[in-house]
Amino acid sequence: MTDYAPTACTHTFNPATTVITNERGQAVPTGTVPVDACAFGPQEATTVTWLGGAGLLINARGTRIMIDPVLEGFDMPVVFEAPIAPADVPALDAVLLTHIDNDHFSRPTCHDVAGVCPAYHAPQYVAEVAREEGLPGIGHNIDETFTVGSMTCYLTPAWHNWQNDSKKWAYREWKREDYCGYWLDTPDGTIWLPGDSKLLPEHLEMSEPKMILLDFSDNEWHITFEGAVKLANTYPNAQLLCIHWGTVDAPDWSTFNGDPRALAAAVANPERVLAPLPGEAVTL
Secondary structure, eight states, X not given: OOOOOBOOOOSSOXXXXXXXXXXXXXXXXXXXXXXXXXXXXXXXXXXXXXXXXXXEEEEXXXXXXXXSOOOSOOSSOBSSOOSSOGGGOOOOSEEEOOOSSTXXXXXXXXXXXXXXXXXXXXXXXXXXXXXXXXXXXXXXOTTOEEEETTEEEEEEEOOOOGGGGXXXXXXXXXXXXXXXXXXXXXXXXXXXXXXXXXXXGGGGSSXXXXXXXXXXXXXXXXXXXXXXXXXXXXXXXXXXXXXXXXXXXXXXXXXXXXOHHHHHHHSSSGGGEEOOOTTOEEEO
16 A cells, blocks of 8 residues: 555645646555544535545535545555545444445445445445445435435446346346436535446436536446546536546556546646545535
8 A cells, every 4th residue: 555644635636736647657645534423414605525436525604415435445455545434434424335345335335334324325226235245335226316315316327237147246237217317406515426337318318417526447347538538518517527547556457547637638727627535525
């Protein structure tokens, strides 16, 4: 594991200053910013904090959710320190899970925040697995809407059922509805997480969100780099907060090796590409 010392917030989130190339040729963040209890308190704004990988903390005027948090126990080496330990999370209103992959559904993390989290929202199958784990899983269908505090959450479609091509995962048929993205209406604007997915026609027909939480992995079961640019330019005014990059020690895996600097060089209005350090809060 590469050791990064905690660092001060950069505020501009410019990839030119927050991203470096490490000795293994991976684009990685230049540091981490510890997340403390204040990040979970009442506030007069909506903030989005990247937790590394695909993990996110959103505080919408005091409504606190985590999406796909992986704060411990991942089965591959990582190149960053998680900005907060599960034991230090003071309270959550919900965890939202997009799919079953363990870089999104971290059973250790979910168990270790269960004492402060009353609900785990997910596609139906993932919620079923969560309940088997003893967690309060709440299942939803694609296009279904539910509410968490001040946020209205809507499941958007995804196509990521790569498991059907793997003998290891052949114990069931993996359906597209086992995976999702989330459209989040907050008091301060809309946030959209397309999730791990091929680019779908529906993805290009949304109303323009204020912020897109963008996995831009150049992989056939993800959006691909070309697809990410197409999506970004379909919504030219949306902020693009980069996720699913720079935190796993796997230089040969396209799924973990997007470079926010390359994305900024390819999209319209490149100043909207945000590469906060893990733990930095971006105000919507």
